[in-house]
Amino acid sequence: MMELDWLGGKIAGEGVLRLSKKIRDLEDVFEDHAAWTSMDPETLVYSVEWTQPTAQDNEGGLFWGVTVIEPGRVGEEFFMTRGHFHAKRDRGEYYTAVQGTGMLLLMDESRSGRWEQMTPGSLHYIPGHTAHRVVNTGQDPLIFWACWASDAGHDYGTIQREGFSHRVIASEGSPRLVPSTQP
Numbered sequence: 808m809m810e811l812d813w814l815g816g817k818i819a820g821e822g823v824l825r826l827s828k829k830i831r832d833l834e835d836v837f838e839d840h841a842a843w844t845s846m847d848p849e850t851l852v853y854s855v856e857w858t859q860p861t862a863q864d865n866e867g868g869l870f871w872g873v874t875v876i877e878p879g880r881v882g883e884e885f886f887m888t889r890g891h892f893h894a895k896r897d898r899g900e901y902y903t904a905v906q907g908t909g910m911l912l913l914m915d916e917s918r919s920g921r922w923e924q925m926t927p928g929s930l931h932y933i934p935g936h937t938a939h940r941v942v943n944t945g946q947d948p949l950i951f952w953a954c955w956a957s958d959a960g961h962d963y964g965t966i967q968r969e970g971f972s973h974r975v976i977a978s979e980g981s982p983r984l985v986p987s988t989q990p
């Protein structure tokens with residue numbers, strides 16, 4: 808059995824998987840390359856813990872995980888996840904925030920973007936065929952839980968090549984959405 812630290816963003820139990828993304832892992836994710844280069848490459852940006860009770864190719868199975876995005880910026884841009892479409896495009900996902908404040912960026916396959924505010928208790932349904940990225944716009948860690956189809960997979964390449972439609976930058980201390988100028 809797994810045990811969740813719901814507000815702390817941790818999963819305890821056998822077989823829990825963990826990954827962390829540092830500044831060095833996120834080249835070309837942030838727009839300001841000079842600012843990225845000037846940062847300590849070991850700075851933690853986000854970490855994920857998740858459980859895969861079933862095989863990755865099991866149609867009909869579900870995975871469960873939690874992501875903690877640290878507060879911070881690269882230049883004017885807030886710390887955020889890499890973002891992805893699902894490799895199996897029609898697979899959906901739920902996110903729910905439990906701590907912190909942020910923005911869920913969504914983009915369909917014709918690059919039409921929309922966004923949802925994340926605050927403790929907000930629930931977000933991400934339909935299939937929709938790229939998703941989470942941005943921490945606050946001063947504290949942003950913690951959100953996720954449930955997704957075990958056979959969804961991740962397509963990071965499309966976002967790496969083409970970018971998201973919008974970025975979230977700090978403008979006079981407040982988050983502001985701006986159209987992307989480059990991937």
Ligand SMILES: O=P(O)(O)OC[C@H]1O[C@](O)(CO)[C@@H](O)[C@@H]1O
Nearest residue numbers: 855872873874888889890891953
């Ligand atoms: O996979 P990315 O874009 O780095 O974002 C991390 C989040 O997305 C997930 O892949 C779920 O879609 C989780 O592992 C985690 O919650």
Ligand SMILES: [Fe+2]
Nearest residue numbers: 893900939955
């Ligand atoms: Fe996903």
